[in-house]
Amino acid sequence: MAIFESITSFFTDDDAATTVALFNHSRPHARTPVFVCLPAMGVAASFYTPFAEALAKATAGVAVLADLRGQGSSPALARRGAQFGYHEIVAQDIPALLDAIAAQFPGRPLYLVGHSLGGQLGSLAAVHAARRLSGLILVASGTAHYRAWPQALRWRARMTVQAVRFVSALLPWYPGRLLGFGGDQPRRFMADWRHNASTGRYRIAGSRIDYEEALHDVALPVLSVELRDDPVAPTGATRELLAKLASATITRRRIDGVTTDAPWRRHFSWARHPDAVVAEIVAWTCARSRRVANACVERDAA
Incomplete structure (x- = not known):
């Protein structure tokens, strides 16, 4: 059965509306999973097409790719x-995206998949949308906190944070495409990133929610797929992000990634050669399906 792609717009703000790609490998009326995938900072969702296609095929389900506001096809530049x-x-x-996808595929297990910053934003969004989700999947994702980096790299991380602070204050927007880090972003977006990078905590401008406390209460199954020797999401940064999800049931897996690439490239290149990540997701979701089915049988027997 061939994969097909449909393009639509789901976001509620017309000025930020973005195209959403659906890779559907499921039969009509199937109950196979749906995965909504969020990209890294500054990366277009289309970069993850090989991953989405492989994931949809391996699960006989649906994989959805959506650009973050201001990235890829989003006009909010x-x-x-x-x-x-x-x-x-x-x-x-x-x-809003999760609501729209859930309405299009009612009754299907819905998983939010986030790479790098997409994993951070997905975790924060779960504060608002946990009722929609069957689980949260983080790939090469950790906080941006410079103190969570290995000691040998910590000075470089701190210099990056200070450089972002300086450039964001000097210019009308942060020119990440020119600097080679993070894509072009508004000042307020980078201020939110910088607060986490400086303190390890999430304090989001314009919100009254204490996200540190709210993350503690997100009671979802979580799969964290980590890359060995990842300089962008090192072990300490991943550990710090997962520690915030204190009520979650967390499974951690580690893979090598594309070993022929340099470590920095490896943080991204798994999406173009996704078999190892897809295998971990398939194993985890299948195990969860069996546990859910067994729990239902035990409940009915009681």
Whole structure:
């Protein structure tokens, strides 16, 4: 059965509306899973097409690719004056997207998959949308906190944070495409990123929610797929993010990634050669399906 792709727009804010690609490998009326995939900072969702296709095929399900606000096909570009931060993405965009996908595929297990910053934003969005989700999948994702990096790299991480602070204050927007880190982003978005990078905590401008406390209460199954020797999401950063999800049931897996690539490239290149990540997701979701089925049998027997 061939995979087909349909393009539509789900976001509620017309100025931020983005195209959404669906890779559907399921039969009509199937109950196979649906995965909504969020990209890393500055990366277009289309970069993950090989991953989405492989995941949909391996699960006989659906994989959805969506650009973050201001990235990829989104017209809300920082260089055109768009102003937004984490708040619009985690409290508006992602919950609206999940609502739309859940309505299109009712009764299907729905998983939120996030790579790098996409995993952070997905975790924060779960504060608002946990009722929609069957689980959260983090790939090469950890906090941006410079103190969570290995001691030998910590000075470089701190210098990056300070450079972002300086450039963001000097220019109308952060020119990440020019600097080679993070893509073009509005000042407020980078202020939210910088607060986490400086303190390890999430304090989101424009929101009254204490996300540190709210993350503690997110009681979802979580799969964390980590890359060995990843310089962008090192072990300490992943550990720090997972520690915030204190009520979650967490499974951690580690893979090598594309070993022919340099460590920095490995953080991204798994998406183009996704078999190892897909295998971990398939194993985890299948194990969860069996546990859910067994629990239902035991409940009915009682």
